[in-house]
Amino acid sequence: xxxxxxxxxxxxxxxxxxxxxxxxxxxxxxxxxxxxxxxxxxxxxxxxxxxxxxxxxxxxxxxxxxxxxxxxxxxxxxxxxxxxxxxxxxxxxxxxxxxxxxxxxxxxxxxxxxxxxxxxxxxxxxxxxxxxxxxxxxxxxxxxxxxxxxxxxxxxxxxxxxxxxxxxxxxxxxxxxxxxxxxxxxxxxxxxxxxxxxxxxxxxxxxxxxxxxxxxxxxxxxxxxxxxxxxxxxxxxxxxxxxxxxxxxxxx
Amino acid sequence: xxxxxxxxxxxxxxxxxxxxxxxxxxxxxxxxxxxxxxxxxxxxxxxxxxxxxxxxxxxxxxxxxxxxxxxxxxxxxxxxxxxxxxxxxxxxxxxxxxxxxxxxxxxxxxxxxxxxxxxxxxxxxxxxxxxxxxxxxxxxxxxxxxxxxxxxxxxxxxxxxxxxxxxxxxxxxxxxxxxxxxxxxxxxxxxxxxxxxxxxxxxxxxxxxxxxxxxxxxxxxxxxxxxxxxxxxxxxxxxxxxxxxxxxxxxxxxxxxxxxxxxxxxxxxxxxxxxxxxxxxxxxxxx
Amino acid sequence: xxxxxxxxxxxxxxxxxxxxxxxxxxxxxxxxxxxxxxxxxxxxxxxxxxxxxxxxxxxxxxxxxxxxxxxxxxxxxxxxxxxxxxxxxxxxxxxxxxxxxxxxxxxxxxxxxxxxxxxxxxxxxxxxxxxxxxxxxxxxxxxxxxxxxxxxxxxxxxxxxxxxxxxxxxxxxxxxxxxxxxxxxxxxxxxxxxxxxxxxxxxxxxxxxxxxxxxxxxxxxxxxxxxxxxxxxxxxxxxxxxxxxxxxxxxxxxxxxxxxxxxxxxxxxxxxxxxxxxxxxx
Numbered sequence: 001x002x003x004x005x006x007x008x009x010x011x012x013x014x015x016x017x018x019x020x021x022x023x024x025x026x027x028x029x030x031x032x033x034x035x036x037x038x039x040x041x042x043x044x045x046x047x048x049x050x051x052x053x054x055x056x057x058x059x060x061x062x063x064x065x066x067x068x069x070x071x072x073x074x075x076x077x078x079x080x081x082x083x084x085x086x087x088x089x090x091x092x093x094x095x096x097x098x099x100x101x102x103x104x105x106x107x108x109x110x111x112x113x114x115x116x117x118x119x120x121x122x123x124x125x126x127x128x129x130x131x132x133x134x135x136x137x138x139x140x141x142x143x144x145x146x147x148x149x150x151x152x153x154x155x156x157x158x159x160x161x162x163x164x165x166x167x168x169x170x171x172x173x174x175x176x177x178x179x180x181x182x183x184x185x186x187x188x189x190x191x192x193x194x195x196x197x198x199x200x201x202x203x204x205x206x207x208x209x210x211x212x213x214x215x216x217x218x219x220x221x222x223x224x225x226x227x228x229x230x231x232x233x234x235x236x237x238x239x240x241x242x243x244x245x246x247x248x249x250x251x252x
Numbered sequence: 253x254x255x256x257x258x259x260x261x262x263x264x265x266x267x268x269x270x271x272x273x274x275x276x277x278x279x280x281x282x283x284x285x286x287x288x289x290x291x292x293x294x295x296x297x298x299x300x301x302x303x304x305x306x307x308x309x310x311x312x313x314x315x316x317x318x319x320x321x322x323x324x325x326x327x328x329x330x331x332x333x334x335x336x337x338x339x340x341x342x343x344x345x346x347x348x349x350x351x352x353x354x355x356x357x358x359x360x361x362x363x364x365x366x367x368x369x370x371x372x373x374x375x376x377x378x379x380x381x382x383x384x385x386x387x388x389x390x391x392x393x394x395x396x397x398x399x400x401x402x403x404x405x406x407x408x409x410x411x412x413x414x415x416x417x418x419x420x421x422x423x424x425x426x427x428x429x430x431x432x433x434x435x436x437x438x439x440x441x442x443x444x445x446x447x448x449x450x451x452x453x454x455x456x457x458x459x460x461x462x463x464x465x466x467x468x469x470x471x472x473x474x475x476x477x478x479x480x481x482x483x484x485x486x487x488x489x490x491x492x493x494x495x496x497x498x499x500x501x502x503x504x505x506x507x508x509x510x511x512x513x514x515x516x517x518x519x520x521x522x523x524x525x526x527x528x529x530x531x532x533x534x535x536x537x538x539x
Numbered sequence: 540x541x542x543x544x545x546x547x548x549x550x551x552x553x554x555x556x557x558x559x560x561x562x563x564x565x566x567x568x569x570x571x572x573x574x575x576x577x578x579x580x581x582x583x584x585x586x587x588x589x590x591x592x593x594x595x596x597x598x599x600x601x602x603x604x605x606x607x608x609x610x611x612x613x614x615x616x617x618x619x620x621x622x623x624x625x626x627x628x629x630x631x632x633x634x635x636x637x638x639x640x641x642x643x644x645x646x647x648x649x650x651x652x653x654x655x656x657x658x659x660x661x662x663x664x665x666x667x668x669x670x671x672x673x674x675x676x677x678x679x680x681x682x683x684x685x686x687x688x689x690x691x692x693x694x695x696x697x698x699x700x701x702x703x704x705x706x707x708x709x710x711x712x713x714x715x716x717x718x719x720x721x722x723x724x725x726x727x728x729x730x731x732x733x734x735x736x737x738x739x740x741x742x743x744x745x746x747x748x749x750x751x752x753x754x755x756x757x758x759x760x761x762x763x764x765x766x767x768x769x770x771x772x773x774x775x776x777x778x779x780x781x782x783x784x785x786x787x788x789x790x791x792x793x794x795x796x797x798x799x800x801x802x803x804x805x806x807x808x809x810x811x812x813x814x815x816x817x818x819x820x821x
Contacts, residue, residue, distance in 0.1 A: 364747025
C-alpha cells in the first residue's frame with residue numbers, strides 16, 4: 001500500500017450558504033503526482049486552497065470534515081505554521097517585485113524572520129533554483145529583481161520559492177495556464193522530475209496535461225469526487241459515465 | 253497570530269477614530285456655539301447687525317457675502333473649467349500643449365491661498381480701482397467683485413481637473429460611432445461628450461462650490477472686511493470665513509467668540525452637505 | 540445636406556476649437572502675472588540675511604524670516620508624525636476591508652474632513668488644545684495641519700493598495716507569512732512610490748496653509764522651537780506683513796512668498812519624480 005501524504009476525509013467546504021465541496025474522500029500518495037481535473041467551477045481550486053487553509057481567508061468560508069497531512073490534522077495546527085509546510089504555486093506567476101531573485105527564493109524565511117547563515121542561504125537558493133530548472137539561467141543575476149524574467153521563468157522562480165521551504169506537499173494551481181506552449185512543456189517536464197523530491201497535487205483544466213504528467217487522477221464535478229485512480233486506468237477505462245463524457249469533451 | 257490580531261485591531265481602531273474625529277468636530281462646534289445660539293436665537297440668520305459691543309449678532313451680511321462671492325465665482329469658473337477640461341480630456345490628451353496646460357493648471361492649484369490674496373491686494377486691487385473710477389463707482393478696489401475674480405482663478409483648476417477626468421472617461425466607441433456618421437468635433441463635444449459627462453461635471457462643480465465657500469485667506473485680503481450686506485458687486489463686504497479669520501483671535505467676550513464659532517458651525521454644515529452630495533454623485537458616475 | 544450647411548458646420552468646428560484655445564490662454568494670464576510678480580518682487584528681497592536672520596524691530600529696515608522658516612519646518616514635522624502613521628493604517632483598512640459597512644462610513648468621514656474649510660479646522664484645534672491649555676502653541680497648529688493631511692494620505696494609500704494584485708498577497712500568505720507582515724513587508728513596499736508621492740503632495744498642500752494657524756500656532760516674532768509656545772510660519776508671516784502698512788515688510792513678504800511657492804513647486808516635482816522613477820512594476 002502506498003504511503004499517504006494527504007488524507008481528505010468527509011470534507012465539505014462552502015462560502016456562506018453555498019456548498020462548493022461536498023463530502024469528498026480522497027487520498028494523495030507520497031512522492032506521486034496527483035492531478036485534479038474537472039470543468040470550471042467544479043471546486044478543484046477550492047479544495048486545493050483548503051489544503052493550505054487559504055480557503056478560510058475569506059470571511060464567509062466554512063468547512064466540515066478533516067484533512068490530514070502526514071497523519072496530522074491540519075485544522076489542529078496553527079494555520080500559519082501549516083502553510084510553511086505546504087507549498088503553493090499560483091496560476092499567474094507572482095514573484096515579489098521588490099525583491100531580488102535570491103531574496104525571492106528564500107522569501108519564506110526572510111519574511112518570517114527565520115535566520116539562516118549566508119552559507120545556508122546560498123546553498124538553499126542554489127538547490128531550489130536547480131530543482132526548479134532555473135539555476136543556469138539566473139545564476140549570474142541573482143541579485144537583480146525578478147521582473148525581467150519571462151513568464152515561464154517567473155513561474156519557475158515561484159516554484160523554487162515554494163521548494164525552498166521544504167514542503168511536505170506541493171500544490172500547483174493551474175501553473176501553466178498563463179504560459180506559452182514552450183514554457184508549459186518545460187514546466188511539465190520539471191513537474192515530472194520534481195516528484196522525486198516532493199509529493200505534488202496538481203489542479204489543471206487541461207485534460208491532456210493531466211494525462212501527460214500525473215500518476216493518479218481525480219475527476220471532480222459539481223463539488224463531488226466522481227472518480228479517482230491511476231491515470232492510465234482513468235483515461236482508458238473510466239468507471240463513471242460522467243468521467244467518460246468529460247474526457248471526450250461532451251462538457252467542460 | 254497575536255501580532256496579527258494586534259495589527260487588525262489597530263487598523264479598526266484608527267479607522268473608527270476617523271469617524272470619531274468627525275463627530276467630535278461637529279460636537280465641538282455645536283458646544284462652542286451654544287452660548288451664541290441661546291443669545292442670538294433665530295435672528296442670527298436674518299439680522300444684518302453684527303455688533304459685538306451690544307452683543308447683537310446677525311450673520312446675514314456674511315451669509316450673503318459668502319453666497320454671492322461663491323456663486324459669482326462659480327458662474328464665471330464654469331465655462332473656463334469646461335474649456336480646460338475639454339481641451340485636456342478630448343482635444344489634447346497628450347503632447348506638448350497638454351503637458352503645458354496641465355502643468356499650468358497644477359501650478360495654479362498649488363499656489364497657496366495667502367499668496368493669491370497678497371497678489372490680489374497689490375496687483376489686482378489697484379487695477380480694480382482704475383476700472384471703478386472709469387465707471388464712476390467709489391474706487392474701493394477691494395470688494396465683492398475683486399474677491400469673486402480671485403476666487404474664480406483659484407477654483408478653476410479644481411473644477412477643471414475633475415471635469416477633465418470625467419470627460420476622459422467617455423467611451424471611445426460612442427465617439428467613433430458619431431465620427432463615422434460624419435460629425436464634427438464640436439458636434440461630438442456638444443451632443444455626446446457633454447451629455448454623457450453631465451452628472452460627473454455637475455459633481456465637480458458642486459465640489460468646487462464647496463471649496464469656494466470655505467476659502468479664507470485670499471478672500472480676506474481683498475474683500476474689504478465691511479460687515480454690511482453688499483449693495484452692489486463693487487461694494488466691499490465680508491464672508492463667513494474671512495470674518496472668523498479677522499475677529500476670532502481678538503474676540504474678548506464669550507458671546508462674541510461663541511457667535512464666531514456658530515458661524516463656523518454653519519460653514520461646516522453647508523460645506524459638509526455639499527461635499528457629500530458632490531462625492532456621491534461622482535462615485536455613482538464613476539461606477 | 541447643402542454645401543452651405545456643410546461649410547457652416549466645418550467653420551463652427553474650427554471657431555470652437557480656437558475659442559477653446561483662446562479661453563485657455565486667458566486663464567494662463569493670471570498665472571503668468573502671479574509668477575512674474577512673485578519672481579520680480581521676490582528675488583529682490585532674497586539674500587543670505589533673509590534666510591537666517593530674524594525679523595527686525597518694528598519699523599527698522601532689513602531683517603529676515605529665519606524664525607518663520609524654522610517654524611514652518613517644525614509644524615510640518617509635527618503634523619507629519621501624527622498624520623502619516625494614522626493615514627497609512629486607515630488607508631490599509633479602507634483597501635482591505637472595503638466591503639464592510641464601517642468602511643463606507645469611514646470613507647464618508649474622510650471626504651467630509653477633506654472638504655471642511657481650513658478655518659473651521661482651526662476653530663476645532665483651538666477648542667481642543669489652545670483653549671484648555673490657555674496658550675497658542677505649535678502643537679495645536681500641528682494638529683490642525685495633521686487633520687488636513689489625513690484625508691489626502693488615506694486616499695493615496697487606499698488607492699495604491701487597491702491596485703496591487705491580490706495574487707501578491709496570496710503568494711506571501713501561502714508561504715506562511717502572517718497577515719501583518721504580508722501587509723508591512725510585501726504590500727506596502729510594493730506601493731511605496733505612490734504612497735510617498737501622496738505624502739509629499741499632502742505636505743505641499745499644508746505648507747502654504749494660513750487659516751488654520753491664525754489662532755493655533757498664531758505666530759511669533761522670535762525664534763522658537765518649543766512645541767507648546769506660539770510659533771511663526773511662513774504663510775502667517777506673509778499674511779501679517781502683507782496686511783501691514785510698511786513697504787519694507789511688504790518686500791520681505793514678497794521674498795517669503797517667492798520662497799514658499801518655490802518650495803511647494805519643488806515638492807510637487809519631487810513627488811512626481813518619485814512616483815515615476817521609483818515605481819515598482821508588478
